[in-house]
Each structure stands twice: as structure tokens, then as C-alpha cells.
Amino acid sequence: MKNLTIHQADPVQGEISVPGDKSISHRSAIFAGLANGTSHIEGFLASDDCLCTARAMEGIGATVTPAEGEDPQRPTKLTITGVGMNLQAPQSEIDCGNSGTAMRLLAGVLAAQPFESTLVGDASLSGRPMGRIITPIQLMGAEAEGVGERQTAPLTIRGNEVHSVHYTLPMASAQVKSCVLLAGMFCEGRTSIHQPAETRDHTERMFVHFGVPVETDGKGLVAIEGPVKLDARDITVPGDISSAAFWLVAAATRPGAKLIVRGVGLNPTRTGILDVLKRMGADIKITVTSGPDDGEPMGDIEVTGKKLQGVVMEGDEIANIIDEIPVLAVAGALSNGVTEIRDAAELRVKETDRISAVVKNLKAMGADVTERDSGMVIRGGALLHGAELECFHDHRIAMAFAVAGMTAKGETVIKDVACIDTSYPGFDSVLGNALAGEPLG
Ligand SMILES: O=C(O)C1=C[C@@H](OP(=O)(O)O)[C@@H](O)[C@H](O)C1
Numbered sequence: 001m002k003n004l005t006i007h008q009a010d011p012v013q014g015e016i017s018v019p020g021d022k023s024i025s026h027r028s029a030i031f032a033g034l035a036n037g038t039s040h041i042e043g044f045l046a047s048d049d050c051l052c053t054a055r056a057m058e059g060i061g062a063t064v065t066p067a068e069g070e071d072p073q074r075p076t077k078l079t080i081t082g083v084g085m086n087l088q089a090p091q092s093e094i095d096c097g098n099s100g101t102a103m104r105l106l107a108g109v110l111a112a113q114p115f116e117s118t119l120v121g122d123a124s125l126s127g128r129p130m131g132r133i134i135t136p137i138q139l140m141g142a143e144a145e146g147v148g149e150r151q152t153a154p155l156t157i158r159g160n161e162v163h164s165v166h167y168t169l170p171m172a173s174a175q176v177k178s179c180v181l182l183a184g185m186f187c188e189g190r191t192s193i194h195q196p197a198e199t200r201d202h203t204e205r206m207f208v209h210f211g212v213p214v215e216t217d218g219k220g221l222v223a224i225e226g227p228v229k230l231d232a233r234d235i236t237v238p239g240d241i242s243s244a245a246f247w248l249v250a251a252a253t254r255p256g257a258k259l260i261v262r263g264v265g266l267n268p269t270r271t272g273i274l275d276v277l278k279r280m281g282a283d284i285k286i287t288v289t290s291g292p293d294d295g296e297p298m299g300d301i302e303v304t305g306k307k308l309q310g311v312v313m314e315g316d317e318i319a320n321i322i323d324e325i326p327v328l329a330v331a332g333a334l335s336n337g338v339t340e341i342r343d344a345a346e347l348r349v350k351e352t353d354r355i356s357a358v359v360k361n362l363k364a365m366g367a368d369v370t371e372r373d374s375g376m377v378i379r380g381g382a383l384l385h386g387a388e389l390e391c392f393h394d395h396r397i398a399m400a401f402a403v404a405g406m407t408a409k410g411e412t413v414i415k416d417v418a419c420i421d422t423s424y425p426g427f428d429s430v431l432g433n434a435l436a437g438e439p440l441g
């Protein structure tokens with residue numbers, strides 16, 4: 001079992017870049033794997049989650065090759081030759097590991113194929129609700145079933161000639177949206193969704209990048225016209241703002257810290273964390289270095305540490321910061337005043353119940369926090385102390401509490417942190433620099 005042992009460290013300094021964006025990397029493998037021709041992907045996130053998606057695409061006929069000189073176990077440059085929308089039936093179960101994104105997006109593609117496939121995952125993924133994607137793909141004409149009332153994995157999909165639908169999402173989820181739109185690629189006519197709040201739009205941008213027009217109305221509607229042909233395209237994946245989040249919070253909350261994170265994705269459907277930190281009083285400067293021509297905006301973020309002030313996070317903003325809430329809760333505990341997180345019940349169905357995990361760990365470190373059904377209230381200002389913590393096999397919990405441990409008095413041990421590799425391989429070496437008082441990168 002791999003643990004992280006953390007002690008109080010100096011405020012972070014230096015310049016770093018972070019590995020590729022997880023959401024964009026999943027989609028790059030799926031789109032390139034379906035396209036006609038060969039695409040080159042740079043900056044691919046070679047994490048366990050995204051490698052599952054790349055292997056799944058190989059299982060249905062795409063050729064995925066690491067570029068020369070790349071570590072074959074964790075390649076960040078890939079050459080993918082797609083199947084031109086003619087998928088092969090997989091010879092075995094498709095293993096999605098720990099990844100909700102892999103399972104829910106691949107299910108959309110598989111719903112439209114004339115064969116049966118089975119999607120499996122690890123213990124955490126096998127506890128997460130899949131009814132949210134089974135319902136729309138059944139409406140589109142596929143047969144799909146999971147286990148029990150919550151329709152959990154293993155998921156069996158007997159694909160079919162699916163037909164287009166208009167689907168109103170019951171929750172703000174980019175995974176459900178993407179599942180329906182990916183199935184819609186194979187349908188005759190217009191497939192549309194309505195989302196109750198804006199969610200990350202990487203799938204829409206990727207459609208456009210691969211030559212498929214997307215209709216949006218700015219009020220929640222997204223539609224494509226099928227059937228679709230994708231032409232191979234090269235992709236440069238920006239750094240993942242959800243991984244940068246840990247260092248951004250470590251820097252923003254500590255007077256004396258100074259950090260630049262270079263080459264980070266700045267898609268406005270993902271930059272809510274910067275808005276929240278600024279609302280808390282953080283000193284953050286953003287420089288856009290490349291624009292929407294590449295499909296996804298990217299740039300540098302410079303942070304100068306200060307004592308911050310608590311804020312409320314709620315409503316439509318929650319979808320934008322959904323993966324950053326654990327570390328934003330830590331930011332709240334390190335700030336003056338009250339931080340409140342509302343409308344975030346979706347956190348209960350992530351890799352673990354993130355509301356309960358954050359509350360438990362903050363309490364163990366001496367913070368004053370109250371759990372609510374859809375969030376929590378954190379009364380900041382207390383000096384955190386070290387503790388022995390579980391991360392509940394959840395990468396975001398492990399990394400968020402590594403940041404908390406760096407400010408706490410005494411030693412913090414986070415147990416069983418192998419899950420960090422699902423989104424941020426290399427996190428521990430950056431953390432090692434921070435703990436040694438050296439520049440992060
Ligand atoms: O579409 C995506 O790439 C993701 C969407 C979000 O999940 P939901 O769609 O369940 O909100 C997010 O939490 C996940 O890390 C990645």
C-alpha cells in the first residue's frame with residue numbers, strides 16, 4: 001500500500017506545467033479512434049483512466065501507437081488510426097477501470113453498434129449510477145442494462161440502429177450529454193439535449209474540430225445532425241486545470257507563495273475555480289497563450305499567495321467546479337470566515353461520496369465543518385493539525401488533503417494513494433519538491 005506522508009511546508013514557489021486534461025484526453029482517443037484516417041495526439045494524459053479509453057478504442061478496431069521515444073506504459077504522444085465509424089465487436093469485456101467518463105462516453109458509442117458489449121469497472125466505478133445513461137440510450141432504441149435498482153456496472157449493451165431523440169438531462173452532467181451526442185452521431189437526423197446548467201463543452205468543441213457542426217442556443221440546447229463522418233485531426237491537449245487546482249489552492253491560500261502554472265486549459269466551462277478563488281480575494285493573473293483556433297483555449301496562470309476570505313459556491317457554478325470542490329473546501333478551511341457549498345449533491349456519486357469524505361477529513365484535521373445533504377458549511381480560520389486520513393480510493397480526495405497537510409501542524413499521512421494515477425501521474429514528485437522547500441518545477 002502506498003501512503004503519502006506530509007509535513008508543514010514553506011509556501012510554494014516556482015513554475016510548473018501539469019499533465020494533459022483528462023476530459024479532453026478521453027475525447028481525443030474516442031474521436032480519433034472513430035475517425036477516418038490518422039490523428040496525432042500531443043499532451044495526452046497517460047493516466048489510468050484515459051489509458052482505459054485508449055485501450056477500449058483498440059478493442060473496437062482502432063490502432064493506437066505511442067510515438068517514438070515515448071514510455072509505452074504512459075505515452076503522452078499517440079498516433080491513432082480510426083475505424084471510419086465501422087467498429088469491430090470487442091473480443092472481451094471493456095475495462096473502464098475507475099473512470100466514469102470512459103464508461104458513460106463509450107456506452108453512447110456502443111449503443112449504436114450492431115453487436116453486444118459489456119463494460120466493467122473497478123469496485124468504485126461499479127458502485128456508481130449508470131441509469132442516467134441507460135435511460136437515454138434505451139430511448140434511442142438500444143438495449144442496455146446494469147445491475148439492480150441503481151443500474152450499476154457491469155453494463156451490457158446490445159446495440160441497435162438507434163434513432164435520434166431530444167433528451168432533457170435530469171442533472172447537469174457532461175458525461176450524460178456526451179453519451180447522447182456520441183450515440184447521435186450514428187442516427188439519422190437531429191439529436192439534441194437540453195442541460196439544466198452549462199457543463200464542460202469539450203465534446204462539442206471536439207465535434208467542431210473533427211468537422212461536425214454543433215448547434216447551441218446558449219440556453220442549454222446542444223444539437224448535432226447525423227449521421228456523422230469524422231475526418232482525422234491532430235490534437236494538442238492542454239494541461240488539466242483540475243490537476244493545476246491543487247497547486248493553485250496551495251499557492252493562493254498562503255502568503256509568501258508565488259507560482260506560475262503554464263499551458264493550462266482555460267475553457268470557460270472549466271475555469272470556475274479561478275472565479276471562486278478570485279471571489280475569495282486571491283491574486284491571480286491569467287495570460288491566454290493560444291486561442292480557440294486549436295479548439296480549446298490555453299494559457300498561463302500566475303498566483304501570489306494571500307490570506308483569503310470564505311465565499312458561497314452554489315447554483316449553476318457547481319457544474320463548472322465539480323471536480324475542484326474537494327480542494328476548494330480545503331481552501332475554505334484555510335481562509336477566514338465561512339465558506340458554504342450548496343447544490344452539489346452530484347459529489348455524492350463520484351469515485352466516493354466526496355461530501356462525506358471531505359467533511360470527515362477536514363474534521364480529523366481540526367476544522368469546524370458541518371455536512372449538509374448537498375454540500376457543507378466550513379467555518380475557516382482554525383489552524384489545521386496533521387492526521388492519519390483515508391482517501392477512500394478517490395484521487396481528488398488524496399490530492400486535496402495533501403494540500404491541506406502542507407499547511408497543517410504536525411504530520412499528515414494519507415493512506416493508499418495509488419488512485420492518484422487515475423488523473424495525475426507524477427503528482428508525488430511535485431509534492432516532494434514542495435515538501436523539500438524547493439521550486440515545484
Ligand atoms: O465529461 C467529463 O469529462 C467529466 C464530467 C464530470 O462528470 P459528470 O458528467 O458526472 O458531472 C466530471 O466530474 C468528470 O471528472 C469528467
Ligand SMILES: C=C(OP(=O)(O)O)C(=O)O
Nearest residue numbers: 098099100101323350396
Ligand atoms: C469524477 C471524476 O472522474 P470520472 O467521473 O471520469 O470517474 C474526476 O476525475 O473527478
